[in-house]
Amino acid sequence: MQNALGNIGDTAAMPQHQGRVPRIFQEYRNHFGLLWRVMLPVIVVSLVFNSTFFLVAKLANPEALWRLSTSGNITAFGQLSATPIGVHSSVGFHGATFGIGFLWLAMCPLSLIIIYQHREKNVTFGEVWRLTRRKALSILAAWPLMLLVMGAPVLILIFIAGVLEAFLIQGTLMGPALLPTLIAGAIAVYFLVKWSLYNQCIIIENLSIVAALRRSSELVRGRWGQLFSMYLLLTLGTMVFTTAVFGLTLLFFSVVASEFAPLREVLQSGKFFGLFVGGQVQITLPDAPVWGIGVMVTLNILINAILAPIWAIVTTHLYMERAGTPEQAVSV
Template sequence: MNDTPGWASPGSAPSDGQKPDASGPAEPEDRPGPAQPADQPGQPGQTPQGPGPQWSKEQPPPAQWSAPSGPAGPGQAPPPPPPGPGWGTQPPGGYGPGGPGGYGPGNHGHPGGYGGWGSGWGGPPPAAKPGVIPLRPLGVGEILDGAVSTMRTHWRTVLGISLTVAVLTEVIVVLFQGLVLDDSSTEALDDPSATLSELSRAMGDALLNSSVIFVISLVGTVIATALLTTVTSRAVLGKSVTIGEAWRDARPQVLKLFGLICLLLLITAGIVTVGTLPGILIAAAGSTGPGVALTVLGVIGAGIVALWLMIRFSLASPALMLEKQGIKKAMSRSAKLVRGTWWRIFGIQLLATIIANVVASIIVIPFTFLAAALSGDGITGWLNTGVASLGWTFLIVSGIGSVIGSMITFPITAGVTVLLYIDQRIRREALDLELARAAGVQGYGPTAPGATPGS
């Protein structure tokens, strides 16, 4: 199976009684032969001998040879007209409907056929599209449009899942920031006269707080991705799904999905640590300049390796959810599907992330300004310090903006990842045939009459 299944145009088969390797123009049947005496009839199987008229050594080019234009003699068929350009004429024997060549409707293995040669080459038939994407290899625009179409067509389920997960996640984050976090613990970061111990303590508290918020957001992202993967896969088949059905289908794999994402994060953290640790140790030993330089190089190298691995395993999530695989098997499936197309998948994922974040920023930034204006410091104080007070007003208003932004980013990022997975399986494993059968498309795939392999 090719990576990109295509349609092969019909070839030319040799006519009956003609050798396939015959080349050059055929000699005319009325070529004069040697005269034979009347009282010496030719014997069967014997070729007449004797001198006869010879052909001239100078002949027109083979491609331009045509039969004489004079009138046909008695009992002689008129010469055939010269062939027209392209596929406009039918060869002897008829390759139209019912002809021996069999290129009429339904004779090429595709629904409807391509018609006879007399009707011209009409191109391959359009791919079946039972849902949000056509069942064939997809382009970049079709993948992005499929993600948006899923959100638009099944908006009740998609926005219901995104809104529910975003609200629950943001409520936990706001409560954690308002009840647990302490502004005084990070004030030393804005104090130029703070001591090294105060700065270290403040950085530790900020790192701990950020880590807790990240974990909370990660849990919400995992749940949203699991549910939206099911919705997108059903949307490809043109089938709708409720939130309850999506949860029942995704629930057995949620813990595995959470473990997969945590494993990928640990791998990333390990790579960054290995890359930066030598420079940090050298800087701590007293060689500040070489240590800083080595640390910067380590960060760059570790970032490149981590990015390569993240794209390599970016399709593990839909593989785990849709194939009901384990963590290790899902990672190997993703590596197999991404092999040879790393840059394409990286570009599509990057483009989708940029689009989602730009759209979310358009919504989140005005809410952030509104939250700063309603808080005690005001917009001026927020712009001067760059840090807003974690008051309840600021947290609630900015949290509303974050919820709306997450409602948009969740469906786009999850939908693009699922459609990339489906596209790669169509290119590598002809998944379009399985999807067509699952969607109930009639006369599509290997079940069509006379289907040819590779079509």
């Protein structure tokens, strides 16, 4: 096991004649069982944490307003909130449809599985997590460090946008406030793509956090635009899949539960198809049923678990294509 990753060059030279998308799904299908077994601890932790959080919120304030949306968002508001009750439609991309929550913590073990399979080495659930556990501190600390580096300029620009909106434009001219917001978003996207291979650098090359971020930057250099376009397509696919699942779920709720009946007319109209191009339908209830919240929480986690291996396969393939000669890789 110690030398299983000693030669990344062989994996980097894998055949490219097969289309990338078919290759991703073929690999997902071939290793489906092992991928899900490795994710199981993170799925359980995510389910326990989220269920406990929303259950406590529900019990602590039984009169709170609850908003459920086709983007997967679940939000609670205080009784005195000015949030209107009922169905509301909006247009715009919503962050909840893009991420995979706690399942980002499974990226390193998933990447190990993919690497071992390409090396034609057998690996067990226990071995993967044993190797991952050695780098647990780096894995957990990576995101706070990245947010710290990205956060300073982004927060400054968002603050400037808020000041401009409050004191200069009075809601009549969006340009001055919109520009800093767009710049902040561009900075965040730049660093996210630049550091997108850090998981593989930590777990495969046994690097520290800072070294992994530097290594990821080296691997991405010269291919930033290509990686960005791939991540953008995958993100949009994630959004469409997530929106479809939650849209159909809320439509089902509207049929079987009277509390959700107002959603039926909206989701059975043309607005349902608008969900796939950035639309969102949400319902705010004075007393959302616990079972409805529970189903939405569980679906969120299952969707994240479905998507996590796809992200892991894509980023690990990109890593293997860019990792270079065997001497550049360090055995875990």
